[in-house]
Amino acid sequence: MALNLGNHQFSDALIILGAAGIVIPAFARFRISPVIGFILVGILVGPAGLGTLVPQAPWLYYVTISDPESIEPFAELGIILLLFSIGLELSFKRLWTMRRLVFGLGAFELLVAAAIIALGLHLLGQAWAGSIGLGLALALSSTALVLPLVGAASQVGRPAFAMLLFEDLALVPIIFALGAMAPTAGADGWANLGTVAIRGAIAVAALYIAGRFVLPRLFAQAARTKNPELFLAASLLVVIVASLITTAAGLSPIVGALLAGLLIAETEYREEVEVMTEPFKGLALGVFLLTVGMRLDLRLIMANWPSLLAAILGVMAVKIIVTTGVLKFTGTRTGTAAETGVLMSSPSETTLIVLGVATQAALIQPSTAAFWTTVTAIGLTITPLLAKAGQGIARRIDRSERVADPEVDADRPGTVIIGFGRVGRTVADMLRVHGKPFVAVDADIDGVNAARKDGYPVIFGDVARSEMVDRLRLGHADALILTMDDPVLTVTLARRVRAWVPNLPIIARARDAAHAAELYKAGVTDAVPETLESSLQLSEAVLVDIGVAMGPVIASIHEKRDEMRQQIKAAADLDREPRIRRIRRTGEVG
Template identity: 60%
Template structure:
């Protein structure tokens, strides 16, 4: 039998260090409500080759607590980014992506070109060759998909704007790398190779879209019949890996394939289950990526060049924040949204490191120059969570200047909490006020809040999807909570959180369709109202009235059909009990 030393391997040691870091960082930082992003980067700094790793030869036992093969983590770090883009695709849909096309190709392209051009001009002015300045400008103009989308919610105005710009940057990465190759002193024209990649990339993506539309529903249906979470996980990983390999094989980034895979699964009824199963693996793999960022920071080199590094970092961050904020304002975003998004998107990206490597290989910049900007990039990535926090604070202050605070009236009676003050939220508030029921409407859009207050509505600012915002507004003492927003994932998350905290609270939610209503019932909603169902019932009622049927039988048949559909939806959601609402509450809700 071999000795214990035979059981040790660098791979096993590194795996234990990473798992140990995740086991410590995530609960400790969550306990103090600090993003674990900072924790993972600090762990990488500590256990990497420039931290405790530099003392392994003097103190051999440190090998058990350090990363012995930093290059071996690159594959896992890339897999973390792939899973992140896959999860983003799960939250999107082709309809929503089409609606975002103006933001993606308009705002995204404008932001990248203006920031890249500005940085190119500055770097060329201080002595960098034009080709090298262009390479550095485009590299530093990119923002971190992994960190920004981990920090913000893509359902908020800030998250949607950031997602649009990041999607374009991810798409533009391949043309940027081809452009750098074409600018290399020893290179010929790269146009032919670029066209070849784009043509085959289009063919592969079209094939994925067609095949996924017909193959994924039966695949996940079979996995669902087995009731095996392991099989569901295997099917999910198989889809994302095959899609990523397919796009990588023709020269596109594998994250493009991951995003397409997520979009395809988002069109099936199994997307919520897939998202839940994949979440722990995404978090761990993303943690590996953040550890590699921390390992790339050499504090000794940073200290030797502290002044120039800080100046470069500040210039890049300020320039990107200002340009991004101005672009958003020009396209009609609120001042607070533009401010927060600009600061959030101001740091460089993990893909900046890829572009820097490509520029060095093409001999557009010197290795020493690349190392300097790699340190700037790593430093910028490290402070991204702090920038996000600062941007949020500044955005709220700007919004507070636009919308003066008004105290919410409270007569001491239990009030209904309306979450979302769009078209439907207005109507619900009108019905409650008409029947003398106190309410408080909340929304994260300050324009809607200002307009509502001018018209006499009782409305306040609240980002309901974050933290315990609804709890602080008195959701536990509310007569009911009504969710009217058209953001399915956020609505399900809020319903689930409220139901866990308040088992007896009436929760009424707007649903897009019967499938969404079933998901809301599973999450704990007392009553879910599918828009498609209510519109068809209203049309039926109007048709019956116009054809001469008496109003009494019409109302009875409408209520009967509504109850029938509700029971069918709950059965689809795997529930047997009817919603626990009093008849009076139910009738007022149906009227609203």
């Protein structure tokens, strides 16, 4: 059957794919974020760009988006896949350790920023109900843009992710609360909010239980077919089903996508799923950014630029001050707090959703919603620039706070210690006793300054950023010691370094035997579980105190340590062997 080129959906699809094919490589070549490229293309091909010339030049119909609303579902899919990929990078254990950050730091930052913005708008003449709706909308920050710029595991990414995660979880309560505040809602609005909370909790629990038992079997069957397409289909099916379940329960589909990622992250198929869904996430996110650009009317912006500029700067100033102040109050170093505050100062893609709900609830006028929609679109456009500005501000603050970098031989760094807390300092002391050169790296500026004053060669830096690891010249190092108190980052860094430097001895601190097994699978030479060493030290003290001679005690402790390490390595090898066999099979995913 012949294709009908007059079909606007087919025309729009060609433009979207063409934009992705041009924008990503072109902007990557000049080391410019493709975020800006997609938004600029959205402005160009949108109804306020070349679309206005279609009546005079009908051929432009084929290179413009004729119906911006028709690609909104694809934009929402981009956000869903983004949250899914974030879930893949996490684990339930890590989320549990972050609960205070998410529900403490995240809640405080959102509510304080929303209250200040709402108060300011009320003083400018907006009614209280509308001010609250606008305050909650503008206090949100962009998960879709912030996390890809800094990652979820970096020094900036960790607090940013905690706040963004709370905002994503709070989106549904915000929407229902605004609906309950509508003049026609009555008491039923608040009752509906409680019903949704109960249904949502049941849906999340059901997904967790089903995922723990069903997902490993589902992906095992898909892998046995030796069909990559079927494996990809299974991955997308999990995301879609989880999103549909949370949507049916009254929650946002992005909550289901995040849960799907978390559940898959608990299986051995995480890396394969992440690699296979990456192109879809990038394309769908690009579509979302195109829709952001289409909301920008340059003529309207030029006609109202003073008020738009004042609104953008006002919102950004409030969010920078609140976010930086909250992080500083929790003990975050000044540079990281400032960088995070600047990065998260612009509104979010979810701001557009909340604005729509507030308009439907008659809390704000359509003209007011249109004004703040333009503010939001501009804020999203400049987010990559804010990231660069935040990095520059953080560097200047760090330079003013820290003492001079130690002199380190770049060609002969000796042993590199990453993490200079209690464990790292003890390792450094032992290296000094035996006259071995070393250099340490830590992201805590106060700890770095204190160590330098004591004469230790410590570099300030965040190893979650690959450029920082590159500076360490690990190819010339004698050994790498990982002592960080972040199990996920330790495994990630060990895997990355092992791929770069196959023969480098890597010794890592592990929390327990399970973490040690993960580290051995990642390629470390030796993993030292804290639980193992504490139990051996306790055993040694008991044996000596009850009268056993020191020599036999030390020999038996060494023997037990070697036996337990071999057991951990054997468990890691058994877990890894089926995976290696699958990889070696031609055409099989996994």
